[in-house]
Amino acid sequence: MDYSIYPRNDILCIDMRSFYASVEAMKLGLDPMDTMLAVVGDLNRSGSIVLAASPRLKEKYGISNVSRYFEMPNDPEIHIVPARMADYLHVSLEITKLLKNYAPDEAIHQYSIDEVWITVNGLQRIFGNRYEIARKIKAEILDNFGLTASIGIGDNKFLAKVVMDLHSKKHGIAECTYEDVEEKLWPFPVEKIWGIGSRMKRNLNRMGIVTLGQLARYDFQQIKKRFGIIGEQLYWHAWGIDLSPIYGDFTKNEQKGYGHGISLLRDYTKKEVETCILDLCEEVCRRARTANKAGKTIHLGISYAKETAGGFSRSHSIERPTNVTMDMYKICMQLFHKFYDGKSHLRHVYVTLGNLYEHEDIQLDLFEDRVKKNNIGYVMDAIRDKYGSTAILRASSYTDAGIIMERSKKIGGHQA
Template sequence: MDYSVYPRNDVLCIDMRSFYASVEAVKLGLDPMETLLAVVGDPNRSGSIVLAASPALKKKYGMSNVSRYFELPKDPDLHIVPAHMADYLEVSTEITKLLYQYVPKEAIHPYSVDEVWVTVNGLQRRFGNRLTIAQRIKHDILECFGITCSIGIGDNKFLAKVVMDIHAKKQGIAECTYEDVQQKLWPAPVEAIWGIGSRMKKNLERMGIITLGQLAPFDLQRLRKRFGVMGEQLYWHAWGIDLSPVIGNFVKTKQKGFGHGIALLRDYAKEEVHVCILDLCEEVCRRARTVQMAGKTIQLGISYSKETGGGFSRSTSISIPTNATMDMYHVCMGLFFRFYDGRSSIRRVYVTLTNLYTKQDTQLSLFENRTKKEDIGYIMDAIRAKYGPTSILRAISYTDAGITIERSKKIGGHYA
């Protein structure tokens, strides 16, 4: 592979080690790397997921971030704490502010709350080479927040991310140039590579591809024919090539729809689910109204409880775009009564509003006062924006089947 035709950048991929657990350990005055600590979504539920396990807990007991509360060891030294999402977001924001001391905002690309890419091109005269900069950032984060991080360094974002996942999590800091790809990445199993999940792994194994080194010389045309655009991306990534932009304002793509869903904490009966659907429609329409959009296609998804399994996902289109809660609710209930099997308990519900139009493009109806209906929604939105999300609710949201009040206490599905 002739790498001379491809751009070389100085990119760092920074990952906070067991971030949630580390933040909680620091709050308790403990060493995040040595303490046995687990962050649990909801300690009142034995089946609640372990959101984060400290490195020591992972090493000693083999716990992972997909373990369940009831699987935690009965160790007297183990600290079990509930999740505090607001704290994690605050620390993540402060870490990003620390990075502003090195690079401008355009050079920072957050990947998640605990992982970020930083492009450090042209900083040699001020801070040293990219390895020196990585060492300084790692030191600063530890000094300011008490949190250990792993840093991958690469000629592009893909190399920085993959070398961080494979090597830096063991070494602290690891570097990979184009010339290092064969030595450092090719021996790795394909599932260790960012972007390759369990399904893709099985597909590649059927083709005799187990490692990245076996993927690299594979015929590009066959990969493209088998996997489409994804196959071509796999091929170039196997050679360490990634043309993703490394600097600039990373703007979200145009909004294509609004969706909201929930995994219910208990089985819902047929007579209760309408409450949940109404609350979800309220949130979806609120988000649409916020950006002056309305949609013509409404979708309802229902998953049944584990005892029966299955469910359905159906959509329908209406003639006039809407962002009125009750319009969407009535369509969803029509879909529910049409496709519900009539007996199964319900454990998950989601609704979406797509096929979007701007409010200015929405056609008025001669037979219905739509303006008045929509104004009610905007007034309720304004009250909530000023006084809080639960300052005005429909009476049905206060019933046992309502979900809005409980969800208002959470961030990302977990308690703030």
């Protein structure tokens, strides 16, 4: 491979190790790397997921972010704490502020709450080479927040991310240039590589591709024919090539639709789910109105409780775009009554408003006062914006089946 034709940049991928657990350990005055601590989504539910486990807890008991609360060993040394999403968001924002001391906003790409790319091109005279910059950032994060960061350094985003995943968790900082790909990446199984999930792993394994090196040496045309554009990307990633942008506003993406869903904490009956669907429609339409959008395709997804399993996922398109809560709710209820089996309890509900149009493009109906219906929604939104999300609600939201009151106390589905 002739790498001379591809751009070389100085990219760092920074990951906060066991971020939630580390923040909680620091709040308790404990060493995040030496303490056994688990962050649990809901301490009142034995089946609640473990959102984060400290490195020592992972090492000793194998607890990870796919474990459940009831699987926690009975060890008095283990600290079990509830998730506090507002605290994690606050620390994440403060870390990003720290990074702005090294690079401008357009060079920082926040990938998740605990992971970020930063481009440090041209900063050698100020901070040293890219390895020295990584070392300084790692030390500053530890000094200011007590948190341990793993940092990958690469010629592009992909190399920085993958070498961080594969090597820096052990060594703290790891670096990979184009010339290092064969040695540092090719020996690893394909499922260890960022962007390759379990389904793609099975497909590649059936083709005799087990390691990244085997993927790189496979016939390009066959990979492209089998997997299309995704296959092309995988092939070039196997050679360490990634042409994704390194500067810009990485947060602006065209909105395809607005969706909202919930995994219910208990089995819901048919009547209770009707209330839940109304609350979800209210939130989806509020978000659409805020963006001055309306949609023509309404989707409802339902999952049943474990004893019956199954469920359904159906959509319906309407003639005129809408962002009126009761319009969307009416369609959702038509789908629900048509496809619900009539007996199963329900545990997951999801609604989506898609096929979006600008609100100004909505045609008025001579026989229906749509202006008044739209204005009601906007007035309710204005009240909530000024006085809080629960300042004005439908009466059904105050019942046991309503979800808005409880969700207003959470961030990302977890306690704030």
